[in-house]
Amino acid sequence: MKVITTYSLKGGSGKTTLAVLIAQYLLHKGHSVALLDSDTNQKSLLDWANNNQAVNVPCYLIQDELTEKDLNDFPNVDFVIIDGTPRTNAYVKSVLSLADYIVIPVQPTQIAVTSLLQDNHLSLLAEIEENNPNTQINVVINGATQHNTKEIKDVKEILTETGFNVLATLGQRKAFVIDYDKPFMQCSNSKALNELGYLVDKMLEK
Numbered sequence: 001m002k003v004i005t006t007y008s009l010k011g012g013s014g015k016t017t018l019a020v021l022i023a024q025y026l027l028h029k030g031h032s033v034a035l036l037d038s039d040t041n042q043k044s045l046l047d048w049a050n051n052n053q054a055v056n057v058p059c060y061l062i063q064d065e066l067t068e069k070d071l072n073d074f075p076n077v078d079f080v081i082i083d084g085t086p087r088t089n090a091y092v093k094s095v096l097s098l099a100d101y102i103v104i105p106v107q108p109t110q111i112a113v114t115s116l117l118q119d120n121h122l123s124l125l126a127e128i129e130e131n132n133p134n135t136q137i138n139v140v141i142n143g144a145t146q147h148n149t150k151e152i153k154d155v156k157e158i159l160t161e162t163g164f165n166v167l168a169t170l171g172q173r174k175a176f177v178i179d180y181d182k183p184f185m186q187c188s189n190s191k192a193l194n195e196l197g198y199l200v201d202k203m204l205e206k
């Protein structure tokens, strides 16, 4: 079983969206998935799962610090996907420490990049990396209106120079907007599905 956790200190960067989209893609590929919501203030992922019981994916709120033992509650799932919370406390560290893959969504704007490069963000990620050398930390540029513009290239360069693995770019797409009353995006949108598939497949190939 692999654990994929979305994380960013920046609100509204796409953590919950990515958690739902990654779950959707993995289910679409025939994997089994369980969801954990660590954002105890907003509980967005839990709300989405409760509103969409037809999807039939178990979803629980993580109330306390997460331990390896808690993950043993999911012996039969291929992936546990955790929606991160924008804080840096011991609770957040316990959640991030159990991730095989951390996915950090960053909007391609100066303010979002600056936020990721803040000391509290970088020092927390450095600590996680040092204590968990097998955890892969990936950045996803999220909400690009166009791919391969100079702006996107500049953002990738800054993040790569800082030592981040920039995995992929997700466009600003209507198909990626989670409808809290409806399960998942429309799979008929093949461009969106291809973009998402590229991201997840590339992440899991390592």
Ligand SMILES: Nc1ncnc2c1ncn2[C@@H]1O[C@H](COP(=O)(O)OP(=O)(O)OP(=O)(O)O)[C@@H](O)[C@H]1O
Residues within 6 Å of the ligand: 008, 010, 011, 012, 013, 014, 015, 016, 017, 018, 039, 042, 044, 086, 142, 143, 144, 170, 171, 172, 173, 174, 176, 177, 178
């Ligand atoms: N690639 C995208 N295309 C279009 N809309 C997007 C995309 N990613 C995120 N959004 C929209 O941006 C908003 C914020 O996304 P989301 O709720 O996933 O962020 P978050 O990081 O979980 O926020 P919070 O910190 O409040 O938990 C939502 O309205 C979502 O639908």
Ligand SMILES: [Mg+2]
Residues within 6 Å of the ligand: 015, 016, 017, 039, 042, 044, 083
């Ligand atoms: Mg959220």
